[in-house]
Amino acid sequence: MRWMVLCVSLGFALFGCERSTEADSGPKQGISTVKPAPGASKDPVRSLPQVDTSALDEFSEGIWIDMVNELLSPCGEPVSVARCIVESRKCKRCVPAARYVARIVDDGYSRDEVREMYRIRYAEDTKFDKITSHDSPLRGSPMARVTIYEFSDFQCPHCKTAAPLLKKIVEESNGKVKVVFKQYPLLGHPKARDASKAAIAADKQGKFWEMHDLLFKSQDDLQTANLDDYAKKLGLDLKRFKADMQSKETDKKIDADIAEGHAAGVDATPSIYVNDRRFVFPPEQLRPYIREELDQ
Helix, strand or coil, X not given: XXXXXXXXXXXXXXXCEXXXXXXXXXXXXCCCCCCCXXXXXXXXXXXXXXXXXXXXXXXXXXXXXXXXXHCECCCCXXXXXXXXXXXXXXXXXXXXXXXXXXXXXXXXXXXXXXXXXXXXXXXXXXXXXXXXXXXXXXXXXXXXXXXXXXXXXXXXXXXXXXXXXHHHHHHHCCCCEEEEEEECXXXXXXXXXXXXXXXXXXXXXXXXXXXXXHHHHCCCCCCHHHHHHHHHHCCCCHHHHHHHHHCHHHHHHHHHHHHHHHHHCCCEECEEXXXXXXXXXXXXXXXXXXXXXXXX
16 A cells, blocks of 8 residues: 655655644755766666565566666665675665665655655755653663654544554564654644643653553543543552642653754654654554664
């Protein structure tokens, strides 16, 4: 099934709960296609034993051949992905990159879309290396090779759908994947900020993920009185919980996460970043993407 990726420059449909455009201060990046590798079109590589293209029909395989001979090595060398592989270059990212191209071609994306998705994943100007895990709830091993940063809103139905999937990915990864949660309550969701405060207050008593799961499970009942009930259900010190919810420190934490999201170009929830790259597909496509990350 072909999904619409989240890429404003190509006019693709937005997946998730959208942030108000008037508050949008994130970077806007247009299409920047990768320059063809020197000589790539003269002697194209037509097959790579390391890449399974059996699912591609003849037309799609032709697109894949063109793309892996055009797109540059993700390690920045002036050589195509295909040449990187056949010449046994040191770059360990070329084989996963060729598999990535095969996968999105199989999903039905056009050549321009493939170029843009490749750029988002591998170009230097699309890296967001300032998102940090400092002072943010973490699920999984701190030493995990792959970090998923999730900017989320407890009132967003798409975030509710993504939450159990992310949890399962971490559990199935055998310590190789971790999730870092970032608060991103949208202005259009009036109950979201208080829910974020409740999660932060629960975190101060060591129950963030328990509150996280409960808030999404009870998404239709996020009134303030209910938040107190959830705290009681989790066995929290209610007096401390209320004080932490109302503290300036809690508001500052939420604002800091939102500012971090703005700087990274977050425009909807859930917004997901894998390591230092924006993930532009629906969460259901995280598994193959992460496998490609782990293969590097």
